[in-house]
Amino acid sequence: MPLLTDIQLPAVQLAAVSKSYPSSAGPVPVLREVSLGFPQRALTAVMGPSGSGKTTLLNCAAGLDKPDTGKVLLGETDLAACGERELTVVRRSRIGFVFQQFNLLPMLTVYENVALPLRLQRGRVRRERVMEALRQVGLEDKAGRRPAQLSGGQQQRVAIARTLVAEPEIVFADEPTGSLDRKSGRQIMELLRDTVDRAGRTVAMVTHDPAAAACADRVVFLSDGQVVGRLDHPTAEAVARQLSLWER
Numbered sequence: 186m187p188l189l190t191d192i193q194l195p196a197v198q199l200a201a202v203s204k205s206y207p208s209s210a211g212p213v214p215v216l217r218e219v220s221l222g223f224p225q226r227a228l229t230a231v232m233g234p235s236g237s238g239k240t241t242l243l244n245c246a247a248g249l250d251k252p253d254t255g256k257v258l259l260g261e262t263d264l265a266a267c268g269e270r271e272l273t274v275v276r277r278s279r280i281g282f283v284f285q286q287f288n289l290l291p292m293l294t295v296y297e298n299v300a301l302p303l304r305l306q307r308g309r310v311r312r313e314r315v316m317e318a319l320r321q322v323g324l325e326d327k328a329g330r331r332p333a334q335l336s337g338g339q340q341q342r343v344a345i346a347r348t349l350v351a352e353p354e355i356v357f358a359d360e361p362t363g364s365l366d367r368k369s370g371r372q373i374m375e376l377l378r379d380t381v382d383r384a385g386r387t388v389a390m391v392t393h394d395p396a397a398a399a400c401a402d403r404v405v406f407l408s409d410g411q412v413v414g415r416l417d418h419p420t421a422e423a424v425a426r427q428l429s430l431w432e433r
């Protein structure tokens with residue numbers, strides 16, 4: 186397990202990130218000057234009450250959404266300052282996403298879904314690379330199937346293979362176990378853990394589940410758009426205890 190010291194370089198660093206959404210009563214702040222790093226080769230979980238801004242934070246960190254103010258540094262690239270065209274290139278080549286609902290394309294086979302990021306990068310799709318990604322998630326024998334022919338847990342593994350094939354600098358996962366039963370959820374967490382420990386990847390994940398968060402190296406707690414706590418090398422019990430404090 187990596188040491189999470191302050192000198193460990195973050196894959197993504199947020200600096201004083203703020204974001205509001207408009208409402209009839211005026212702008213509603215959702216993120217308030219959030220400063221936070223996602224350390225390289227570590228799994229970071231973001232937790233907090235419903236509406237505390239977790240998805241907004243993840244989307245800003247991943248360049249899917251723009252903060253009103255502040256910086257989002259992926260290496261030396263400030264995503265908050267990028268234009269749409271540049272952001273699209275960065276998202277395709279340097280960032281991976283895993284969603285609660287898998288977001289696979291139903292008309293494509295498993296192989297074609299996993300090959301898609303390489304096609305979008307307009308590179309040559311090497312069959313061996315796609316099959317290696319499928320091997321990493323234990324699904325090389327399902328390459329010819331369509332997503333609907335797989336279980337939820339298998340579909341999420343395909344979604345993870347689809348992110349790994351492009352070798353991103355960081356993988357963002359929003360409730361990756363949220364639609365799965367406990368056993369499949371545990372397998373997905375083992376897989377995400379493996380991509381950090383064996384493949385040396387960086388993962389940032391939003392979750393409500395203390396058992397999933399306990400697989401992380403660090404848990405960051407959000408409340409009302411602010412970072413209110415941090416727990417390194419968490420256990421499920423310690424996470425649940427912290428959550429009950431912030432949710433009171």
Ligand SMILES: Nc1ncnc2c1ncn2[C@@H]1O[C@H](COP(=O)(O)OP(=O)(O)OP(=O)(O)O)[C@@H](O)[C@H]1O
Pocket residue numbers: 206207215233234235236237238239240241242
């Ligand atoms: N596009 C939007 N327009 C207006 N308000 C939004 C928008 N997206 C999110 N919000 C509001 O911002 C707040 C934070 O939303 P966000 O989804 O980031 O929270 P969350 O912590 O991920 O919540 P949950 O755990 O319920 O998914 C909520 O009050 C939400 O209603």
